[in-house]
Amino acid sequence: MANKLDSKIPSGPIESKWEKSKFDYKLVNPANKRKHSIIVVGTGLAGASAAASLGELGYKVKAFCVHESPRRAHSVAAQGGINAAKNYQNDGDSTYRLFYDTVKGGDFRAREANVYRLAEVSANIIDQMVAQGVPFAREYGGTLANRSFGGAQVSRTFYARGQTGQQLLLGAYSEMMRQVDAGNVELRYRREMLDLVIIDGKARGIIVRNLLTGEIESYEADAVVIASGGYSNVFFLSTNAMACAVTAAWKAHKRGAYFANPCYTQIHPTCIPVHGENQSKLTLMSESLRNDGRVWVPKAVGDKRHPNDIPESERDYYLERVYPSFGNLAPRDVASRQAKYRCDEGRGVNESGKAVYLDFADAIKRLGEDKISERYGNLFEMYDKITGQNPYKQPMMIYPAPHYTMGGLWVDYNLESTIPGLFVAGEANFSDHGANRLGASALMQGLADGYFVLPYTLGNYLGGTKLEKVSTSNDAFKAAEDGVRKEISKLMGIKGNRTVDSFHKELGHIMWEYCGMGRNEAGLKKALQEIPKLREEFWQNVRIPGDANYLNVELEKAGRVADFLELGELMCRDALERQESCGGHFREEYQVDGEAKRDDANFCHVAAWEYTGENKASIRHKEELVFENVHLATRSYK
Amino acid sequence: MAGKTLNLTLKVWRQKGPKDQGGFVELQAKNVSEDASFLEMLDAVNEELVSKGDEPIAFDHDCREGICGACGFVIDGEAHGPMKSTTVCQLHMRNFTDGATLTIEPFRAQAFPVIKDLMVNRSAFDRIISSGGYISQNTGNAVDANAILVPKADADEAMSSATCIGCGACVAACKNASAALFTSAKISHMALLPQGQVERKERALRMVAAMDAEGFGACTTTGACEAACPKDIQLTNISRMNREFFVANATKRPKHSDGGAG
Numbered sequence: 057m058a059n060k061l062d063s064k065i066p067s068g069p070i071e072s073k074w075e076k077s078k079f080d081y082k083l084v085n086p087a088n089k090r091k092h093s094i095i096v097v098g099t100g101l102a103g104a105s106a107a108a109s110l111g112e113l114g115y116k117v118k119a120f121c122v123h124e125s126p127r128r129a130h131s132v133a134a135q136g137g138i139n140a141a142k143n144y145q146n147d148g149d150s151t152y153r154l155f156y157d158t159v160k161g162g163d164f165r166a167r168e169a170n171v172y173r174l175a176e177v178s179a180n181i182i183d184q185m186v187a188q189g190v191p192f193a194r195e196y197g198g199t200l201a202n203r204s205f206g207g208a209q210v211s212r213t214f215y216a217r218g219q220t221g222q223q224l225l226l227g228a229y230s231e232m233m234r235q236v237d238a239g240n241v242e243l244r245y246r247r248e249m250l251d252l253v254i255i256d257g258k259a260r261g262i263i264v265r266n267l268l269t270g271e272i273e274s275y276e277a278d279a280v281v282i283a284s285g286g287y288s289n290v291f292f293l294s295t296n297a298m299a300c301a302v303t304a305a306w307k308a309h310k311r312g313a314y315f316a317n318p319c320y321t322q323i324h325p326t327c328i329p330v331h332g333e334n335q336s337k338l339t340l341m342s343e344s345l346r347n348d349g350r351v352w353v354p355k356a357v358g359d360k361r362h363p364n365d366i367p368e369s370e371r372d373y374y375l376e377r378v379y380p381s382f383g384n385l386a387p388r389d390v391a392s393r394q395a396k397y398r399c400d401e402g403r404g405v406n407e408s409g410k411a412v413y414l415d416f417a418d419a420i421k422r423l424g425e426d427k428i429s430e431r432y433g434n435l436f437e438m439y440d441k442i443t444g445q446n447p448y449k450q451p452m453m454i455y456p457a458p459h460y461t462m463g464g465l466w467v468d469y470n471l472e473s474t475i476p477g478l479f480v481a482g483e484a485n486f487s488d489h490g491a492n493r494l495g496a497s498a499l500m501q502g503l504a505d506g507y508f509v510l511p512y513t514l515g516n517y518l519g520g521t522k523l524e525k526v527s528t529s530n531d532a533f534k535a536a537e538d539g540v541r542k543e544i545s546k547l548m549g550i551k552g553n554r555t556v557d558s559f560h561k562e563l564g565h566i567m568w569e570y571c572g573m574g575r576n577e578a579g580l581k582k583a584l585q586e587i588p589k590l591r592e593e594f595w596q597n598v599r600i601p602g603d604a605n606y607l608n609v610e611l612e613k614a615g616r617v618a619d620f621l622e623l624g625e626l627m628c629r630d631a632l633e634r635q636e637s638c639g640g641h642f643r644e645e646y647q648v649d650g651e652a653k654r655d656d657a658n659f660c661h662v663a664a665w666e667y668t669g670e671n672k673a674s675i676r677h678k679e680e681l682v683f684e685n686v687h688l689a690t691r692s693y694k
Numbered sequence: 695m696a697g698k699t700l701n702l703t704l705k706v707w708r709q710k711g712p713k714d715q716g717g718f719v720e721l722q723a724k725n726v727s728e729d730a731s732f733l734e735m736l737d738a739v740n741e742e743l744v745s746k747g748d749e750p751i752a753f754d755h756d757c758r759e760g761i762c763g764a765c766g767f768v769i770d771g772e773a774h775g776p777m778k779s780t781t782v783c784q785l786h787m788r789n790f791t792d793g794a795t796l797t798i799e800p801f802r803a804q805a806f807p808v809i810k811d812l813m814v815n816r817s818a819f820d821r822i823i824s825s826g827g828y829i830s831q832n833t834g835n836a837v838d839a840n841a842i843l844v845p846k847a848d849a850d851e852a853m854s855s856a857t858c859i860g861c862g863a864c865v866a867a868c869k870n871a872s873a874a875l876f877t878s879a880k881i882s883h884m885a886l887l888p889q890g891q892v893e894r895k896e897r898a899l900r901m902v903a904a905m906d907a908e909g910f911g912a913c914t915t916t917g918a919c920e921a922a923c924p925k926d927i928q929l930t931n932i933s934r935m936n937r938e939f940f941v942a943n944a945t946k947r948p949k950h951s952d953g954g955a956g
Contacts (some may be wrong), residue, residue, distance in 0.1 A: 109833040124754060125820050127860055128762040144840065180834070187836035189829045189889045191844075191853040198843030216853060222761055223856060230828035237824040245817060268809060297757040331729045334738050337758050438760060441777075441784045442731075507833050555744045557737070602749045606711065607810050609752055610744060 061314070061664060061679050064468040065169040070155075070685050074173045077469070081512050082519030089114035092518050095262055095277040096120065097249045097304050100129030101221075101499060102482025103283035104228035105506025107243075111235030113511055118275055119232065120247045120264060122284075122299055126229045130285055130297040131502060134221025135342035135435065136205060137213035138185075138499040140178040145202050149210040151175045157208055158497060159686045161387060162462075162490020163639035163654065165317070165662070168685055169469055170487045177508040178500055182214055184507055190227040192216050204347060204385065205495040213496045218342055218434045224499055228506070247273070248612065249304040250543075251536040252280065252311045252478065259308075259478035260526050263536045265544075267612060270605040272537050272544075274528035279477045279514055282308055283506065286461035286483040288321060290620045290627065291572070292564025294458040295324060295340040301616040302623050305465050305484050313473040314664035314677065316466035316486035318623065319631035322493050322640045323573045324459035325391035328442055328452075329411040338457040339442055341414070342435055343495045346384045348419035348428065349452070351375050351391070353412050357402040363413055363451045374398060382693040389492045389640035389652070390693055392456035396573055397650060399455075406453050415451035456573060460498055462489040462640075463630070466664040466679075470513035471505060474664075477521070479514060481505035486662065492639025547614050548604050552597030556613045559594045563587065563617070563624055571628050576644040580632040584625065591621040626674060630663055633676060656688050697728045700792045704739065706751055707799040712807050718797070728788035732775065733758060733765060735787055753812040760784040760924065763859030766866075767812040768799045773863035773922040781861065781924040801866035805873070805909045816862045818908040819876060825904035826897040827880040829889050842888055852886040855879045857925045867922035870911030875919040877905045878935030879927050885938055895942035902939050 066073040066080070084092065093116040096107045104126055107119040123129065141154035154175035159166060186192060186200070192214050193201040202211040216223035235241040246267040253261040253274070261276040287302035288294035309315045326341045352371045359366065374394055376383040386394070395412045398404060405411050420428050425448060429436070436447045443453070464486040471479050471487070482502040489497065570583035594617070602608045636659045637643045637652035646653045662679040702723040709716030721743075726735045733755050740750035756764040760781040767782060769775035775785045790796070798812065806814040844852075856879070864875035881898055884890030890897070913932055920929045 105833075112832050123756065123764065124816060125860065127820075127823075128756055128764045130757060130762070132761045132763075132859075133757050133759055142839070180836070182839045183836035184831070184833060186839040186842055187829070187889060188831040189852075189884055189887055191849050191856050191883065191887065192839075193853075194844055194846045194849040196846050198845050199840045216856075219761065219857065222859070223853075226856065230823060231831070231833075233820065233824035234828040234830060237826075243820075245820075297762060299756050332727050334727060334730055334734050336731075336734050336737055339759050437779075438784065441760075441780060441786060444729075444786070444788055511833065553745075555741055557741060599744060599747070601744055601747050607752060607813070609750060 060474045061466070061677050062468060063167060063679055064470055065167070066469065070168060070172045073169050074176055078512055081516035084515050084519045086114055090116060092116065093118060093277040094514065095275055095280045097262060097280065097282045098129070098284035098484070099126035099229070099232065099243070100131040100283065100285055100482065101225055101228055101502030102506045103281070104129070104225065104232045105503050106281055106283060106481055106510045107241050108228060108231035108235055109507050109511045110514065111232070111238070111240035114240070117235070117241040118277060119241055119243045120249060120262070121243065121245050122248050122267070124245055126232065126243070127226060129225060130300050131225040131499070132222040133295070133297065133340070134499050135218045135340070136344040137203065137215035137220045137496045138181070138224065139205070139212050139496040140182045140214060140500065141175055141212060142179050142182060144200060145211045147210045149212050153210065154178060154212065156686050158494060159490070160691060161492060161494035163492050163652070163691060164490065164656070164660065164683060164688050165638050165681065166488055166490030167681060168683060173509070174488050174501060174504050177504045180508060181500060181503045185224060185227050185503070188227050188231055190216060190223050203344060205343060208494065215344070218344070218432065221499060224503065228503065249284070250307060250540045250615070252308045253532050253536050254311055254475060255526050255530060255532045256524065258476045258521070258523070261528065261533060263533070263540050265540070268607055270603070270608065272540050274533045274537055276526050276528050276533070278518055278523050279479065281479045281481055281510060282465065282484050283481040284484045286464070287620070287623060288458045288461050290563065290624050291458040291567050292560050293330065293335060293338050293568070295327060295338050298337065301619065303616050303619045305480070306619040306623055308465060308473065308475065308478060310667050311475065312667070313475050313478055314466040314666055315463070315626065316662050316664040317463040317630065318627045318665065319571065319634060320462035320491050320639070320641055321458055322388060322460040322462060323392040323456045325388055325395055325456050326414065326454045327457035328439065329406050329408065329455040339438070340457070340459065341439060341452065341454060343388070345414060345432060345435060348431070349384065349414040349416050350418060351384050351412055351414055353398045353403040353405060363405070363415070372403070379693045386693045387492060387494060389642070392573060392640070393642060393650065395456055411453040411455045413451035414454045416447060417451070420448065458568070458572070460493050462486065462491065462493055466662070470516065471509055472513065472517065477517065479510060481510060490639060491641050544604050544611065547598070547611065547618070548600055550596065550598050550600070552599050554597050554599060556598060556600065556610055556617055559590065559598060560613070560617045560620070562590055563621060566590070567624050567627070571631050574642050574644050575631050577632065580628045583628045584632070587621065587625045587628065594618065594621055626665055629674070630665065633663065634659055654690070660688070697788065699725045699727055700787060700790060702726060702790065703795040705795065705797045706811070708751070708811055709808050711810060716808065726787050728786070730787050731758065731783055732785040732787065733783050751812060752810040755783055758783040761859060763861040766801060766861045766863055768801060768866060770797050773801060773866040774924050779924055779926050801862050803865045803871035803910070805871065806862060806865060814862070816860070818910070819860050819862065819873070821908060822873065822877055822901055822904045823880065826893070826900035829884060830893060844887060848886050852883050855882040855886065855927065855931055858927050859925055861924060863922045863924060864919035865910065867918040868911065869916065869918065870914060872913040872919070873905050873908070873910035874913035874932045874935065875923065875927055877901050878931035881938055882931040882934045885934065894938065895945065898935065898938035898942045899946070902935070
């Protein structure tokens with residue numbers, strides 16, 4: 057078992073690990089590439105960029121998209137920007153500094169070698185995206201513009217208004233569509249992966265449900281890439297799009313891929329607060345707003361005056377007060393926790409008391425409304441539409457919300473999971489971000505994996521592995537198809553009394569309450585009793601109307617919630633075992649004056665969980681983390 | 695923000711599948727919070743339908759932040775509803791009056807066949823993109839990003855065109871169900887940038903041909919698309935597309951076969 061967690065980190069100095077790997081990797085000659093097929097599940101930033109580059113190399117790619125079009129993937133929602141160590145601003149940025157910031161930002165729970173590679177290829181990503189026509193913001197002289205972002209003291213964030221994610225996705229999507237046109241990528245829409253097929257110990261295909269017709273389909277390949285995104289929707293209310301689910305990754309987990317650090321979820325500090333019972337999701341206001349917005353609450357408990365009527369002397373700009381050197385740009389976990397403390401003290405605003413102000417009055421005074429509108433106009437409009445309040449005239453209200461998930465399928469340096477031939481990219485894997493993700497680093501990782509890592513590591517796998525020919529008539533495919541059909545008919549046959557959403561909401565409440573921004577032993581133990589009960593009720597009492605043999609939205613949701621009900625339990629177990637606070641993962645028992653207290657002696661490792669069967673306890677494996685370049689130190693943003 | 699609530703009557707288009715005839719069904723939406731979005735209002739109606747064992751109203755939606763372009767249908771004759779520059783997921787109920795009757799139906803266009811209820815198939819848009827809506831740039835050998843200088847004004851204009859989310863409201867709003875605004879936005883985005891120059895003519899020819907082949911109607915520049923667009927994509931894009939197409943067509947060169955000896 058233990059040898060399964062071989063991280064395959066190349067030897068040698070960190071600066072040359074990737075170069076050396078690329079040289080050592082086995083190659084597949086161009087004429088042989090077209091004989092290999094690769095499945096890519098998910099066509100967001102990581103999936104689309106992987107499909108585009110693999111198609112370009114000559115592999116036969118089958119790409120699967122749960123949406124009606126790859127352009128809808130949730131990568132679109134990333135607003136703020138993408139980091140790259142270009143040092144265009146001459147402010148001292150470098151590959152090493154981006155690496156250093158990311159390791160430190162992840163609170164020393166990420167793998168050094170992966171993070172260095174990420175920093176290294178970050179500059180290529182910008183080159184690549186610009187060359188394919190992404191309209192990044194420019195200075196008057198025509199060069200690229202940069203801004204700063206939470207957790208960083210240099211300006212290394214490239215952006216396209218407030219729509220960076222969308223523009224990058226459209227870039228990667230158009231490159232993939234070019235390969236569709238060239239016949240190298242076969243794209244299938246509205247397909248959801250419901251199982252992974254393993255033959256001779258290797259990932260050889262997937263089972264999908266055609267969401268339009270209800271048909272169960274099998275696809276075979278020489279390797280499978282999962283790039284299906286994150287699982288924050290386990291909280292029901294999150295910033296994730298409605299279709300974001302753990303399903304593809306979870307099915308692979310149940311087939312043997314280890315799931316790493318599931319409790320590492322990022323809480324994002326700048327969301328529009330919850331307004332009511334029927335709310336379906338939370339909307340993020342870009343972190344970039346903290347460049348110019350100042351965060352505050354009234355000094356007095358219970359001060360219900362209109363924010364514009366509260367004089368300067370009666371406001372607590374708590375981030376600037378507590379963290380003078382980072383101020384409003386403190387990292388996400390720090391800023392989120394501070395907002396919670398202020399609200400817990402009774403100084404929160406909004407009728408719920410669960411919000412703090414993000415104020416642009418000073419910035420508008422300094423720069424003028426036009427400049428602010430040029431920088432953040434679309435975000436201000438979005439806020440106005442949702443809340444009915446004009447942020448040019450009064451401060452925004454914000455509150456933390458579940459956002460990105462750093463946990464995911466465990467992968468080695470080559471992005472290969474514990475199942476040979478199963479590769480995992482982007483948010484779906486656990487690598488690179490450690491216990492806390494810094495701003496503008498998710499887009500970077502998605503594109504790094506798809507454009508610059510997988511094309512090499514997949515080639516190495518295909519070039520060095522003996523692969524028998526398989527077809528979908530193989531028994532393994534038939535058995536997996538049967539399993540999927542059985543589960544669907546089981547769900548359809550329950551005909552209970554409760555809607556899928558009501559279960560999802562209840563699970564979300566448990567998760568937020570006991571495994572959210574702050575966790576403790578008692579709460580996690582309580583959650584571990586409640587979740588199995590809820591899961592049992594789900595399987596006896598869920599109601600799914602309609603027919604499984606055609607488009608059935610309730611059935612789709614039910615399958616995803618069933619997986620969340622299993623994942624939720626694993627998240628709580630992982631949180632319970634990790635008896636330390638690190639990054640966005642805050643165990644209340646382990647703190648010093650409200651700051652996270654890490655335990656490097658006992659927990660400087662990745663926890664990778666092995667699935668052992670239904671209703672059986674998963675086994676926790678450890679990958680020890682070694683920090684040779686960035687020395688373990690307590691993060692301080694003061 | 696616990697505000698007022700509304701009671702509404704909804705006339706919703708229900709259609710089981712592409713071959714089903716479909717028709718309007720009247721439903722009640724009660725105690726709708728004015729802070730809810732239009733889709734959250736439909737969620738609540740759906741929860742009630744499901745509780746009764748009925749099938750929920752099918753509609754496309756995903757990010758619910760106005761960016762992904764998945765959502766969209768027609769409310770009282772207007773694509774994405776009455777608010778300017780707003781997707782239906784960002785349309786909030788405070789913009790409606792208590793007691794109102796709202797007619798909700800799918801985007802209607804021959805090239806967008808109905809899948810179910812309010813859900814239509816817009817994959818024609820993807821086929822238009824794959825016909826040339828890209829820059830041929832292989833991975834891993836791009837020049838340094840600042841080696842390609844783009845005047846800020848051009849970058850900003852390209853960005854404004856690139857903002858298109860491909861929701862299809864332009865098609866639904868057009869009496870001819872033309873996809874000119876969508877196609878022209880992509881053609882403009884790339885024609886405005888230095889990176890897009892090499893394939894500029896070929897792109898215009900191919901994308902316009904693909905648009906026509908999908909069965910979208912002709913553009914007669916009535917501007918209904920621009921008025922309905924949630925992202926304020928401008929009609930000037932269509933003028934630019936026409937010019938690009940005209941020039942490309944007029945200066946078309948015969949194709950030579952690739953390759954050569956030795």
